[in-house]
Amino acid sequence: MRAIGRARLWTLVFIILAAAIAVAIPIRAEAHASLIASEPSHGDELDAVPDAVAVTFNERLESRLYFIKVFDAEGNELRTPGARMSDDRKRISVPFPGEAEGRYTVSYSVISADGHPVAGSYFFTVGRDQEAAGSGLPDDPTAGRPDAIFFLVRGVLYVSMLFAVGWVGWGAWIAANADEGVRLRYRRWLRRILLVFLAAQIAYAFVWLRDIRATTWDGALSALVGTSAGTAAVAMLGLTAIGVPLLGRWKLADAGWILLLVTAKSMAGHPWAHDPRGLAIASNGIHLLGAALWAGGLLFLVAFWRRHRDAAAAFAPAFSSAALISVLALAFSGTILTLLYVPKVSYLLDAAWGRLLVAKVCATALVAIAGGLLRRSMRRSGRERALRPLLLLDAGLMLVIAGLASAFTYLNPVPENKTLDWHDMHGTVMVAAQLVPAGEGMHAFRFDVESTDEDGAPPKRVTLLLSSLDRREVASILVPLERSGGDGAYRAEGPYPPFPGRWNVQLRILDANDDETVFEKRWTTY
Structure with a gap:
């Protein structure tokens, strides 16, 4: 009874955790390749027509399905030759x-090397038609923002993949240690799991093609x-289709299938x-194998516990040892992948990717x-019936983890540089400021200073200083300001600032009476 009571307690903890994750971490699709520069820039005011239009990104792009289109002031598309991609x-x-x-x-529209669509638009003017001119790059929107159906299908795909790989992986133990009835039921489950995995892949192919706007036959191909x-x-689709009639017969073929499938999966997305x-x-392959070993073994215990309890009880010690190895493999490979994907660990909580990873x-x-509770209960009581609630708790947590992984593996590990809008007032001095990313380490600064004094005299001097909070040995940097309007x-x-990191923005305003007002704001660039 104690084990059941503890299981109920941890089930409640699991439910609370899942609800907190759902409420506290909104998922928004973020482009994996980010626009860092455009030529001409957004809002540029040009005296003469440019020779070319170009956009530059921070990561490699896919070599197909990209374009740049140019429209005039009436919305008519101007005929251009096909866009060309640089060697890098x-x-x-x-x-x-x-x-x-x-x-x-x-x-423009491109697909990043990890398969995520990126699209956006901006404008510039030539000559005197400059009503809405600005500076800097606009926010970089993504094409085809995924909806709930997209993430649901992706979640089913991810979970079914882990079950399929793990189930095939445990086949050698089943063949060597289980009786004929268990082996027969194992093979039936194998076919069902592979068919679900196959259907999930087909469904995901459709939602992915919709997301990247490849809605024609030529575009899809x-x-x-x-x-x-x-x-x-x-x-992966071909391997799964071949695996439906063939897997579970030869150990060497099963091992080769697992290796090929995990390799195919790892050669797309973030690792690529x-x-x-x-x-x-x-590292991604090791991570997938560790997760699959745990998921497949847990599925076997849950599925076989009621009708083949002796076989499940015999399997439990092997699974317990394998689960420990899986956790170590997940921790090791996950640490490597995080260090590869995120330039600085301090960025981790600044993007949805990192927050989901922490969850x-x-x-x-x-x-x-x-x-630990499961193993202790098994050693102390020897009552297999008391273990089922803990198994269900473990399975529920596994589904939560797989769901989180399927979501954040589609998101961008690196936070986006966004426009900082800053409004403040000290005494009689008001400041409205905007710090706008302008691509390739460039930023545009706009400050409007106003005094509420009766005379409303303009400031005598305005000084902008940037101080690095990460590298205290770097002296404050003076940013030259020009009057505008x-x-x-x-x-x-x-x-x-000259390099990314955490910065203190200090605006010093000297009025006509030589009284100085200082405004400060923390700012992070990536």
Whole structure:
């Protein structure tokens, strides 16, 4: 009874954790390749037409399914030759087709090396039509923002993949240690799991093609055979289809199938987009194998506990030892992948990817606690019936972890640089500021200073200083400001700050009476 009571307690903890994760961590699709520069830039005011239009990204792109389109002020698309990609696959460009003055809109669409669509639009003007000119890059939206159905299908795919690989992996132990009735039922379950996995892959292919806007036959074919994500999906689909009639017969064939499937899965997504690529792919493969070993063994215990309790009880010690190895493999490979994906550990909680990762680690810690309770209950009481609630708790936590993993593996590990809007007032001095990313380490600064004094005299001097909070040995950096428009408007643009990190922005305003007001704001760049 004590084991059941403890299981109920931890089941309640699991429910609370799952609810907290669902409420506290909103999931928003984030582009894995981020726009870092455009030529011309968003809002540029040009005296003459440019020679070309180009966009540059921070990561490699897929070599197909990309374009740049240019529209005039009336919304008519201007005819351009096909966009060309640079040798490093981070920049695409087209010759500029316009000749007249006016406003032009540029629309681009690419697929990052990990299969995530990235699209956006911006404008610039040539000549005197400059009503809405600005500076800096706009927010970088993604194409086809995934909805709940997308993440649901992806979750089913991820869980079914872990079950399939783990179930096949445990086949050798079943064949050597179980009776004929258990082996027969194992093979029936194997076919069912593979068919669910096959159906999940087909469903995910449709939602992924919709997400990247490959909705025509030509576009779908190009995406499936011309991108790393598509090629990996086709390879996994073929392996699963072959595996339905053949797996479970020969140990060597089963091991080869697992190796090929895990390799195919690891050669897309985050591992394919990060360097060193070989280390990323190997670490991801180890991570998948560790998770699959745990998931497949847990599924066997839950599925066989009622009708084949003796076989499940005999399997439990082997599973317990394997689960410990799995946790160690997950911790080791997960640490390597995190260090490869995130430039600084301090960035971890600044993006949804990192927050979901922390939630996954917390859920894994609960799994370790549940596993400890399971082993202690088995040693002390020897009552197998009391173990079922703990098994169900372990299975529930596994589904939570797999769901979290399926979500954050689609998100960007690195936080996006976003516009900082800053409004403050000290005494009679008000400041409205905007710090805008302008690509490739560039930022645009806009400050509007206003006094509520009766005379409303403009400030005598305005000074902008940036101080690194990560590297105290770096002296404060003076950012040169220029007056723009009204008496209290100031602007600056350039490579400030010179490197990413946490910064203190200090604006010092000296009025006509030589009284100084200081405004400060913390700011992080990535």
